[in-house]
Amino acid sequence: MVYFINDIITGALIGLLYSLVAMGFVVIYRASKVFNFAQGELVIIGGFIVWYTTMQVGLSLWLSIPLSLVLAGLVGYLIERIFLTKLIGESVFSMVMVTVGLLILLRGLVLLLFGPAVRPFPIIFPLKPLFLGDMLIPMNLLIGGIITIVAAIGLSWFFNRTRSGLRMTAVAEDHVVASSMGISVKGSIAFAWVLGAILSTIGAMIFLSGKSLTFLASDIGFAALPVALFAGLESIGGLILAGVIIGIVQSLTTNYLDPLIGGSLGSVVPYIIMLAILLIRPTGLFGWRTIERV
Amino acid sequence: MDPSGIFPTSYRTDRRVVRTRWQVAALALFVVLMLAAPYLVSGRIIAVLNLMMISAVIAVGLQICTGYAGQINLGQAAFMGVGAYTASILASKTGMTFLLTIPLAGFAAAVFGFFFGLTAARIKGFYLALTTIAAQFLFHFAVLNLPSTWMGGSNGITVPPAELFGLRIVGETAQFYMNFAVAAIMIAGAFGIVRSRFGRAFVAVRDDDVAAGIMGINVAATKANAFLIGAFYAGVGGALWAYLIRFVGVDQFTLFHSIFFVAMIIVGGMGSIVGALVGVFVIRIIQETIATVGPNIADSVSFLGGDIVFAGMNVILGGVIALFMILEPKGLMHRWNILKSSYRIWPFPY
Numbered sequence: 001m002v003y004f005i006n007d008i009i010t011g012a013l014i015g016l017l018y019s020l021v022a023m024g025f026v027v028i029y030r031a032s033k034v035f036n037f038a039q040g041e042l043v044i045i046g047g048f049i050v051w052y053t054t055m056q057v058g059l060s061l062w063l064s065i066p067l068s069l070v071l072a073g074l075v076g077y078l079i080e081r082i083f084l085t086k087l088i089g090e091s092v093f094s095m096v097m098v099t100v101g102l103l104i105l106l107r108g109l110v111l112l113l114f115g116p117a118v119r120p121f122p123i124i125f126p127l128k129p130l131f132l133g134d135m136l137i138p139m140n141l142l143i144g145g146i147i148t149i150v151a152a153i154g155l156s157w158f159f160n161r162t163r164s165g166l167r168m169t170a171v172a173e174d175h176v177v178a179s180s181m182g183i184s185v186k187g188s189i190a191f192a193w194v195l196g197a198i199l200s201t202i203g204a205m206i207f208l209s210g211k212s213l214t215f216l217a218s219d220i221g222f223a224a225l226p227v228a229l230f231a232g233l234e235s236i237g238g239l240i241l242a243g244v245i246i247g248i249v250q251s252l253t254t255n256y257l258d259p260l261i262g263g264s265l266g267s268v269v270p271y272i273i274m275l276a277i278l279l280i281r282p283t284g285l286f287g288w289r290t291i292e293r294v
Numbered sequence: 295m296d297p298s299g300i301f302p303t304s305y306r307t308d309r310r311v312v313r314t315r316w317q318v319a320a321l322a323l324f325v326v327l328m329l330a331a332p333y334l335v336s337g338r339i340i341a342v343l344n345l346m347m348i349s350a351v352i353a354v355g356l357q358i359c360t361g362y363a364g365q366i367n368l369g370q371a372a373f374m375g376v377g378a379y380t381a382s383i384l385a386s387k388t389g390m391t392f393l394l395t396i397p398l399a400g401f402a403a404a405v406f407g408f409f410f411g412l413t414a415a416r417i418k419g420f421y422l423a424l425t426t427i428a429a430q431f432l433f434h435f436a437v438l439n440l441p442s443t444w445m446g447g448s449n450g451i452t453v454p455p456a457e458l459f460g461l462r463i464v465g466e467t468a469q470f471y472m473n474f475a476v477a478a479i480m481i482a483g484a485f486g487i488v489r490s491r492f493g494r495a496f497v498a499v500r501d502d503d504v505a506a507g508i509m510g511i512n513v514a515a516t517k518a519n520a521f522l523i524g525a526f527y528a529g530v531g532g533a534l535w536a537y538l539i540r541f542v543g544v545d546q547f548t549l550f551h552s553i554f555f556v557a558m559i560i561v562g563g564m565g566s567i568v569g570a571l572v573g574v575f576v577i578r579i580i581q582e583t584i585a586t587v588g589p590n591i592a593d594s595v596s597f598l599g600g601d602i603v604f605a606g607m608n609v610i611l612g613g614v615i616a617l618f619m620i621l622e623p624k625g626l627m628h629r630w631n632i633l634k635s636s637y638r639i640w641p642f643p644y
Contacts, residue, residue: 090623098615101553102616107605108604108606108607108608222431264439265435
């Protein structure tokens with residue numbers, strides 16, 4: 001029973017990590033109407049920046065973490081300036097294809113710059129797990145979960161209550177309408193990408209803390225994708241619930257169902273949930289319903 | 295537009311694919327050159343042409359699904375994989391002839407694609423792209439986790455060579471003719487599909503699915519059909535691939551391969567069968583160049599090792615996709631059409 005509860009708690013915390021990465025998707029979507037397929041690559045770029053500033057340059061963590069966040073934001077800004085400003089008002093297809101192109105472009109660049117070697121990632125959060133009775137909770141995930149919840153509440157307040165957040169929401173509705181109302185679409189998209197890259201870097205720190213870093217870590221982007229869709233692409237608060245549900249289901253499948261069937265159903269179960277939710281409720285749990293006119 | 299002096303006088307002439315004498319001559323010359331190719335060029339080029347023809351079948355399928363019907367499909371490699379696995383299982387376990395396994399591979403892929411096409415009835419845009427990515431993951435999962443006696447698991451399956459009337463189709467040249475025959479049939483079929491009732495329904499749904507529905511087109515069925523046809527082409531291409539490589543493994547059908555196919559139709563031009571062929575040609579040439587040049591560069595930057603080809607391919611293709619979307623979203627065919635119409639009406643500006 002204790003193990004069961006422990007699995008649920010660990011699953012929920014991993015789910016919260018997915019939520020944080022998924023928050024990158026949602027923030028970029030909420031402020032620019034672009035669905036960023038390259039989110040996983042942003043996570044490893046963030047990871048490599050952190051690795052570079054601590055392990056290569058040798059800065060202390062207190063200095064390197066803020067510096068990494070700034071650098072990551074800069075990378076996000078550059079990507080936006082080079083690829084996305086030119087697509088304002090273009091079709092969904094163009095946007096999707098550009099981010100798909102970015103996905104393989106960034107992966108190739110990371111491989112060219114850093115190579116396929118496995119690298120140790122700095123220990124950012126304490127390695128010693130938290131013991132609660134017989135239960136064992138990984139510290140990095142616990143702190144990460146708290147960061148995720150705080151970030152979700154903060155960003156949710158920002159996008160739903162503040163003036164500038166609501167402006168960005170208008171951009172997500174329609175680029176042309178928003179810009180004719182005097183809202184800076186460019187500024188909004190730039191902000192979205194900076195924020196998305198920063199969130200990805202935080203995600204990388206939590207995910208990779210004390211582990212090893214390769215370019216394959218970008219798979220977290222695809223693992224987080226079902227969470228974003230389950231919550232609905234417009235809802236930041238909903239991510240928490242969706243992440244926790246998917247994390248728990250995945251953890252239980254991995255621990256109880258996989259030994260029975262002798263496979264790794266756990267890794268696909270989020271996708272099965274995603275397909276089901278897309279069929280039953282295409283907008284996700286908390287997404288906007290739009291009415292289309294001709 | 296047609297050159298001056300060419301007027302369709304009946305619906306039949308208006309529907310023609312090959313419209314002028316010069317086009318007939320060019321097509322005949324192309325076919326003759328292709329048939330004679332094994333005697334004209336080296337084995338290396340024949341090997342590249344084999345890959346190009348197989349990619350052409352798959353890319354044309356993707357063109358129908360994405361370019362004509364507007365349904366974003368990032369799972370074409372998975373559909374191809376379903377076809378490749380079907381053909382290799384049938385050929386290795388039952389010893390069926392390739393004349394049957396290739397169409398059956400197409401049908402198996404079509405059923406798989408149709409299932410994901412049904413989701414397109416409710417969702418669109420990038421949500422759809424996501425379900426096709428899910429197809430990709432589910433395919434991997436199925437191959438790797440089903441009992442390995444079924445699909446070979448991570449070991450893959452070895453495929454027996456294709457046979458026709460007791461003759462084994464082995465070696466680049468024999469396979470070249472087999473691939474050419476299949477590719478010719480499939481591409482001719484594609485020209486037929488896109489100017490038929492279905493093709494016009496695809497274009498209507500692509501341009502505005504709400505309006506198409508109001509005009510009496512069954513939008514859900516049309517979208518599912520688009521996936522069915524696109525996946526059928528991918529399945530046939532996958533079967534050809536299985537016979538060419540004689541081995542299938544799950545690593546040959548990843549999301550990256552799907553993106554390569556998408557890159558082909560973007561570079562060639564969306565909504566044009568010839569565009570898909572142009573795209574296949576350009577992308578395969580780039581790929582071949584990197585494969586040739588890559589190892590030389592790899593010697594000078596040694597820490598990358600063999601990954602430089604993969605990495606370089608990703609950088610260039612990713613850059614090409616993004617650049618084309620930003621600078622020339624209609625692809626190379628669009629440029630060619632502008633050029634063609636301007637020389638046809640020369641010396642007048644319009």
